[in-house]
Amino acid sequence: MSYKYLAYGIPVISTIPLPAFVEWPDEIAAKPIFVSERIVPESLQTPALEEKPFSTFNENELLYLVPDVARFYVRNGEEITIESLGGNWSEILLYFYANCMAAVLFQRNLIPFHLSGVFLNESQVLLFAAPSRIGKSTTSVMLQQKGYAPFTDDTAILRVEEGKCFAKASYPMIRLWQNSIDEQTILKESTKQSIRTDIEIDKYEFTFHHQFVTEKVEVVGIVFLEAEGNEIRIKKNKPNIGIQYLDNNIYRKQWLNGMKKQFLQFEQLTGIINTVPTWIATRPKNELTFGRFADAIEKQIIEKIKNYEFAH
Amino acid sequence: MSSPTNNFVMNRETIFLHDNTALKQIIWLASYPKSGNTWFRSFLTVLLEEKEIDLNQMKTNGVFSGKYHVENVLDLNPDYLSRRQIESFQRIAFTHLSAQSKQKLFVKIHDAYTYSEFDGLPLIPEKPTQMAIYLLRNPLDVTLSLSNHTGKSIEKTFQKYLINPAGSFLPLRNSPSKQFYQPLGTWSMHVESWLVQSQIPVHFVRYEDMKVKPFETFKAAIAATGLVFSDERIQFAISETQFEKLQKKEQEKGFKENQNSQSHFFFKGQVGRWKEELSQVQIEYIRRINEPMMRRFGYW
Numbered sequence: 094m095s096y097k098y099l100a101y102g103i104p105v106i107s108t109i110p111l112p113a114f115v116e117w118p119d120e121i122a123a124k125p126i127f128v129s130e131r132i133v134p135e136s137l138q139t140p141a142l143e144e145k146p147f148s149t150f151n152e153n154e155l156l157y158l159v160p161d162v163a164r165f166y167v168r169n170g171e172e173i174t175i176e177s178l179g180g181n182w183s184e185i186l187l188y189f190y191a192n193c194m195a196a197v198l199f200q201r202n203l204i205p206f207h208l209s210g211v212f213l214n215e216s217q218v219l220l221f222a223a224p225s226r227i228g229k230s231t232t233s234v235m236l237q238q239k240g241y242a243p244f245t246d247d248t249a250i251l252r253v254e255e256g257k258c259f260a261k262a263s264y265p266m267i268r269l270w271q272n273s274i275d276e277q278t279i280l281k282e283s284t285k286q287s288i289r290t291d292i293e294i295d296k297y298e299f300t301f302h303h304q305f306v307t308e309k310v311e312v313v314g315i316v317f318l319e320a321e322g323n324e325i326r327i328k329k330n331k332p333n334i335g336i337q338y339l340d341n342n343i344y345r346k347q348w349l350n351g352m353k354k355q356f357l358q359f360e361q362l363t364g365i366i367n368t369v370p371t372w373i374a375t376r377p378k379n380e381l382t383f384g385r386f387a388d389a390i391e392k393q394i395i396e397k398i399k400n401y402e403f404a405h
Numbered sequence: 406m407s408s409p410t411n412n413f414v415m416n417r418e419t420i421f422l423h424d425n426t427a428l429k430q431i432i433w434l435a436s437y438p439k440s441g442n443t444w445f446r447s448f449l450t451v452l453l454e455e456k457e458i459d460l461n462q463m464k465t466n467g468v469f470s471g472k473y474h475v476e477n478v479l480d481l482n483p484d485y486l487s488r489r490q491i492e493s494f495q496r497i498a499f500t501h502l503s504a505q506s507k508q509k510l511f512v513k514i515h516d517a518y519t520y521s522e523f524d525g526l527p528l529i530p531e532k533p534t535q536m537a538i539y540l541l542r543n544p545l546d547v548t549l550s551l552s553n554h555t556g557k558s559i560e561k562t563f564q565k566y567l568i569n570p571a572g573s574f575l576p577l578r579n580s581p582s583k584q585f586y587q588p589l590g591t592w593s594m595h596v597e598s599w600l601v602q603s604q605i606p607v608h609f610v611r612y613e614d615m616k617v618k619p620f621e622t623f624k625a626a627i628a629a630t631g632l633v634f635s636d637e638r639i640q641f642a643i644s645e646t647q648f649e650k651l652q653k654k655e656q657e658k659g660f661k662e663n664q665n666s667q668s669h670f671f672f673k674g675q676v677g678r679w680k681e682e683l684s685q686v687q688i689e690y691i692r693r694i695n696e697p698m699m700r701r702f703g704y705w
Contacts, residue, residue, distance in 0.1 A: 146497045147479045157480070160493070187485055225482060226472075226583055270581040292487045294579055347477055 099307045100126075101198060101205070101250050102261040109175065113190055113266045113298075115305055126171055126197055128189075133164040133176040143351025148192075152353045155196040159188055167193050170200035181291035190264070195345045198250060199352045204361050205344040208249045208315075209233040210260065211241035213395060217311045217402075218244045218260060222342040223318035228376065228383065231273040232318060235387035238279050241395075243267065243301050244310065248344050251312065253364035258312040265305035271295040276383055312369050313398050315339065316390060319375040325386055326375045327393045335371035336362050370398075430503040432630055433529065433537035433605070434465065435514045437595045438566075438574070439550035440542040441612040442513055444674075447651055448623060449511055452634055452642040460654050466502075469514040469529070470574070470584040474498045484579055489523045491585055496530040503533030509632070515574060516587045518598040518605075528588075531604040538626055539599045542612035543704045544592040544695050545679035545688060553673075559687060567592045568694040593695040596702065611702060613676050619643045648674035 098105040098114035104121045105114060107128035133156070142151040149156045157165040162180030165188060167173050173193045177185060198205050209229035210220040219241075221229045230246050237243050245262035252259055267280070268288060274280060274297065285297035317330075317338040330338070339362055343349065349358050372394055376386045434449075436442040446465045451458050467474060472483040475491070478498040486494065503510060514537075519528055542550075544567050552562040566572045566589060574587040589595055599607055608629035614622040624639050652674070679688065692699060699705050 145478060145480065146501050147481070159481070184485070188481065191482060192480060225476070225484065226581055272581060288485055289487075294485060296484055296579075296581075345480060347480070 100194065100264050101203070102307055102309065103201075111186065111189070113186070113264045113300070115265060115302055115307060117307070124171060126173060128173045128175070128193075131174050131176065133166040133174050138168075141351075142353070143348075148348075150196070150348065150351050153200055155192075155200075157188065157192050157196075163188065165189065165193050167196040167200065170197050173197060181289065183288070183290040187288070192345070194263070195248075195348070196352075199345075199348060199354055202354075202357055203250045203252075204354070204357060205248045205250055205263070206339070207247070207342045207344050208251075208260070209246050210244035210249065210262075210312075211236045212244055212306075212310070213241065213313060213398065217313045219395060219398070220244075220249065220260060220312055220315045221318055222315055222339065224342065227318050227320055228273075228386075229318060230267055230269050231276065231383045232386060232390070234267065234269065234273070234277050234280065235383045236390065238277055239387060239391060242304055244306065251361070251365050252309070253361075253368050256368065258365050258368040259309040260312045261309050262306065265301045267299045267301065268296055269299070271297065272381065273383070276381055313402070314394060315365075315369055315371045316394060317342070317371060317373045319373060320378045321375060323377050324375075325377070325382065325389045326373075327389055328373050330371040330373060332366045334373075336366045338371065338373065339366060428503055428506070429533055429535045430506045430508070431499060431510045431512055431533045432535050433469070433514050434511055434540070435516075435518075435537045435599055435607075436540040437542075437544075437547060437589065437592055438515050439547050439554055441540045441610070441615055442515075444612075444615065444646060444648070444651070445538070445540055445610070445626075446511070446513060447646040448642050451645045452627070452638060455638060455641065458645060458651075458654065460651065460658065465511040465513060467512060468584065469495070469499070469512055469516060470587045472583055472585060474502065478502060483585070484581075486579060488577060488579075488586075489521075491579070492521045492523065492528055495528070495585070496526075499530055500533045509535070509630070515589065517590045517595045518602045519588050527602070527604055529605070534605050536606040536608065536630065537599065538629065539596075539607050539609045540612060540615075541596055541609060541702060543676070543679070544691055544699065545683060545704075546612075546676065547592060548687075548691060549678050549682055550673075559683065563687065563691050567691055570594060591694055592691075593698040596698040600698070600701070609702070616676050 096107045096110055097118050098111055099117040100114045103123055104117065104125040105128060106125045109128060109130055137149060137151060137154045137156060139151055141149045147158050153169050155167040161178055163178050163185040164176045175185065175189060195205050206222060207224055208220045208222050210218045211233055212218050221232050223229045233243065246267040248263045249260045280299045285299055288294055288296055288298050349355060374390055376382050434442055434445060446463050447458055449465055450463050475483045475494050475498045478501050479494055520526065521528055548559060548563045548567055551566060552559045555562060568591055570590055572589040572591065574589065575582050575584060577586045608626060610622060610626050620640060620643060623643055627634055627639060
């Protein structure tokens with residue numbers, strides 16, 4: 094039996110259920126990614142360009158091993174093989190959604206970024222970029238509480254076409270720590286699901302399949318989030334600053350060299366930064382100020398974007 | 406024999422191969438919190454760079470408990486790991502970092518020297534370790550400094566940390582923090598854990614000696630690492646990292662490691678503040694629990 098999904102706007106045909114993805118039975122012209130559970134090869138078919146304790150890869154292949162959990166093989170941007178080493182499938186799929194999908198995107202010359210985001214209207218999104226644990230998801234959820242629909246939670250791909258930047262969302266799942274769940278009111282405690290079913294983690298997942306948009310959407314701004322100091326501050330970036338922040342938010346950036354994506358990196362970053370305005374929004378470290386933070390983002394960024402769009 | 410690059414086999418043996426080829430590049434900068442670790446890292450930064458310090462750009466190599474290392478070396482999200490995996494993966498990540506490094510890595514660590522409940526091995530990997538510098542300070546003064554750092558009262562600070570055998574930074578279960586759980590134990594347990602273990606050579610440095618006889622103390626610590634620097638350069642690094650200068654830097658540009666938004670990281674830095682600021686009852690309480698190592702290191 095095979096399951097058909099969409100992720101990052103790409104069709105995925107899998108022999109394994111992938112519940113985070115959106116089911117998509119329709120035919121799509123794009124070349125699909127095939128996912129299956131089989132024995133993973135012992136080594137790459139062509140020489141490795143980088144070897145790390147768990148990852149070995151080159152431009153077109155990635156082998157990834159998590160001891161006692163699973164082995165993964167990703168090839169040519171179209172084939173992902175998973176071999177369980179006895180791990181719980183809720184854990185195995187975490188590595189699939191993160192690493193296998195990132196590798197398959199790189200192999201297709203697509204760069205994933207650490208991004209969450211919300212819709213400002215039906216066709217435009219504001220994105221929040223930050224590494225893990227800075228508050229992308231919580232910021233997005235606090236804005237959802239103010240009426241903005243969710244776009245993506247952890248990653249998205251960006252592409253510049255005809256002078257505009259477009260994003261495609263990864264998949265409809267929001268992951269939040271319990272202290273963030275306690276701070277908001279739109280995600281119901283009763284709908285949260287464990288991220289791993291074999292151990293207790295204070296972080297949970299929520300799905301938003303019914304609100305998920307699979308098509309590309311125009312990006313009208315990127316906000317880089319930081320947590321430091323004692324106050325909320327928002328500042329618009331010059332392109333030379335914005336490009337550094339965007340670069341730091343490439344998902345699995347440490348793979349770029351070994352996957353020979355330096356030129357793609359340069360091309361994408363310069364294209365995006367010359368097309369989209371960016372800001373740095375800083376909130377106090379060690380304080381739960383997400384409500385006030387969302388208020389500040391709405392007032393100092395969203396309203397300005399809307400006023401600008403209206404005036405033009 | 407074929408090159409490992411051309412014939413890389415992705416299995417358990419690979420991970421042991423990494424272990425066996427590891428260079429011993431790591432020098433742990435170990436301490437109970439608020440015992441001079443940041444001061445020593447500042448000194449090292451100036452010593453290695455020979456220029457004025459930027460507190461937010463220390464030239465040491467992060468902290469053992471930081472999730473960053475596991476995340477970047479092993480290409481995974483450390484928030485989703487079990488305690489067993491965290492212990493195992495930290496060893497693998499630091500062994501790899503050491504094997505890849507062409508120079509010494511100075512890594513801060515606040516963890517007591519403890520052993521895994523899962524495999525019985527030390528949590529701190531021995532294979533990539535050259536040695537440790539253990540910085541210690543009178544626990545009565547540590548109490549005051551830690552109280553300022555955490556924003557907790559003096560009473561709560563020593564109850565939660567210095568006299569608590571289960572004292573730790575962060576809970577055992579994975580949390581939203583950028584760092585993992587760090588076992589501390591009581592102050593005395595912490596010092597003793599590094600003193601009695603025999604896996605890693607340790608050079609002990611007392612905060613009070615860094616204050617009273619800085620040149621001899623810093624020079625001896627650098628000699629213990631095997632690094633060679635001229636007396637002038639050591640003296641320059643000491644002079645550039647005097648407490649008052651670090652305090653001024655923090656006031657001017659801030660310090661990202663400060664946890665207490667109501668106060669400063671470099672707060673008072675004095676020796677013997679406890680005589681004026683702790684009550685007799687508090688002093689007796691802290692002394693009673695921490696007597697063994699207070700006696701051993703001249704704090705009795």
